[in-house]
Amino acid sequence: MEPNYVIQCINLTHYYGKKLVYENLNINVAEGRILGLLGKNGAGKSTTINILNGFLEPxxxxxxxxxxxxxxxxxxxxxxxxxxxxxxxxxxxxxxxxIEKFYSGFYPNWKRDAYFNLIDKLKITPHQKISTMSCGQRAQVALGLILAQDPDLLILDDFSLGLDPGYRRLFIDYMREYAKAEGKTVFLTSHIIQDMERLIDDILIMDYNRVLVQSPVQDFTSRFKEFTFELDRDDVELKEHPLAVNVEHLRNHYEFYTYGNETEVKQLLESQGIAYRNFKEEPMTLEDAFIGLTGKY
Amino acid sequence: MTILKHLIYKEWVKTRWFASIALLLNLGVLVYIFMSLRSSFLSAGGVTYLSALLTYKTQFFSIYRYIPLGIALLVGISQFAPEITDKRIKLALHLPLHNLRIIYTMVVYGFVLLALCMIPGILIFTGLISIYLPAEITLPVLQTMLPWLLGGFCAYFLIAMIAMEPVWKFRFLYLLVSYKVLSLFFMHLPIGNAVSLLPVLCLVTCLSSIAPVYTSYRFNKGQL
Structure with a gap:
């Protein structure tokens, strides 16, 4: 059965002047899922968020x-x-x-208690302006307002920006617990990929002009692998082979990123007559996989 | 109605101190002009002073010329500077209302606030100067001040237009155009000679009131 999609982007194409951001991009976010959009700077994350919020016409x-x-x-x-x-x-x-008084008028199901439960944890004076708060405190105010609004879909643009590790963890744990308990759909971006790992169900990785991955995060991390090995030479070109998603090397130490398995990679090297040693599969975090997929540069 | 009340509440929080300063500035300057007039009237003698006014067409109220512009700047900047900082206008446009309604509630609020800051002061001032001056002088005085008041309203609309514009280079362009447009309202004309200009100035002010729609549309389309 076709899932119930909350967000559907169909053949999205956008340019800034003559610079192509992406072409025929398709994104689907099913109800109740948490999707993380990853990409390097300039890959089109903010463009997508702006289109989703109606601040940009594709x-x-x-x-x-x-x-x-x-x-x-x-x-x-x-x-x-x-x-x-x-x-x-x-x-x-x-x-x-x-700010609570202001927003409460726009949302009939406004949950005042949800907001003040979070705000009460802040060490602030009752009339302290938001401008004088720390980034973490401001994040908590913003989160509290969203929880009080009780939306069905949450769009979080680079939610970890400026937060220290403690607040990031608090934000993530709170958000995941809330989204799963209430069946909310979440579309988010973050520069800090290790945050995503704890939070998201599905991943969308964008590179310049294209989508590299769109799948459940478990599928991606279980299928995408890194093998390392040493060669006698440091000028062996492996990137062009269809099995290789990305190959990085520092002198004769090679990192080979692939959706293939160990046997296939070894067969590739042997078929090319390349002698290798210290061949092993490296465990990867989501961040390692992201860098492996998109490259370090 | 409740939603509009909440939207206006935000505008009030932003502007209340600046509007209070604007109101005091307006009243302060008008009281100063009246006191100066009264003092001159009493010291020179009524007939002498009136004949000097009629002969030399002295603009005893010329200090008021740029006050409406100053008030518009206070109200407009206090209202829109927080919205363009960090592109906070996105928060307003995300509210569950049609975008045009959001923008126009903000603009109409500023317009009414500006009117409240200026008009009561002018009415009181007119009443007070009527004690010393005949209608033959009071009317041209008001006719001379009217372009300045319209200039205040027009300046406010142009500030809103510039604030909503998403591209900085266009903001500078609009600033130059605004300077030229506003100079029409503040020309140095003899007392009473602005009457023929008033219809044009009213038309320009009305047209400027729709300018924020254009730039907010550009903002929404993400024009770069």
Whole structure:
């Protein structure tokens, strides 16, 4: 049975001037899933977030959220979307009470207690302006507002920006627990990939102009492998072989990234008459896999 | 209605101190002009002073010329600077309302606030100067001040337009155009000679009120 998609981007193509960002990009996010969008700087993450929020019109193609084109979202659909702007940007000229009072008028199911449960944990004075808070405190205010809004879909743009490790962990644990308990759908980006590992169900990795991976994160990490070995020479060219997704080497120490298995890689080397030693499969974190897939540069 | 009330609440939090300063500035300058007029009237004698005014067409209120512009800057900048910092306007546009309604609630709020800062002061001022000056002088005084007031409103709309523009180079371009447009409102004309210009200035002010729609549309389309 076809899953119920909350987000559908169909043949999305966008350029900045003459520079192609991506062409015919297709993204689907099923209801209740947490999807992490990864990519290097300039790969198109922010472009995608802006299109999803209706702040950017793609050159062609369209994104649908709950079946509505994101360029013309109705107020009812906007009400179902919680949006965290990169850097936890909020109305910094307000204090925590003013901002709660402001937002509460827009959302009929506003959960005041959810907000103040989080805010009460902050060591702030009641009338302290958000502009005078630390980045972690601001993140908690932004998170509290989203929890009070109780949206069905959360779009979190680089949620880890500026947060120290403790707050990042708190944010991730809170978000995962909340999303899974309440059946929320989450679309997020982050520069810190180790954060994603604890949080996401599905992964979408973008490189310049294309999508490299879109799958459940478990599928990706179990299929994508790194093998290391040493060769006698340091000028062996292996990148062109279809089995190789990426090959990096430092002198004669080679890192071979592939969706193949150990036997296939060894057969490749042997078929080319390449002598190797110290061949082994390296355990990889999601971050290792991301770098292996996209390259270090 | 509740939603609009909450939207206006945000605008109020941003602007309340600046609006208070603007209101005091307006009243302060008008009171100063009135006190100077009264003092001159009493010291020179009524007939002498009135004949000097009629003969030399002295603009005893010329200090007021750029006050509406200053008030528009105070209100406009306090309202829109926080919105363009960190592209915070995205938060407003994400609210569950149609974007045009959000933008126009903000702009109409600023317009009403500006009117509240300026109009009551002007009405009181008119009443007070009528004690000393005949209608033949009061009316041209108001006709001379009206372009400045319209200039304040027009400046406010242009600030909103510039704030919503997503591209900095266009902001500079709009700034130059705005400077030229606003100079129409602050020309140094003899008392009462601005009457023929008033319809044009009203039209320019009305047109400038729709300018923020254009730039907010550009913002929404992500024009670069």
């Amino acid at each position: 050159r062609s193609g369209q994104c649908l959220i709950y079946g509505e084109n994101t360029q013309h979202l109705s107020p009812a659909t906007k009400r179902r979307i919680g949006y965290l702007i990169e850097g936890h940007v909020q109305y910094a000229f307000m204090n925590v009470h003013q």
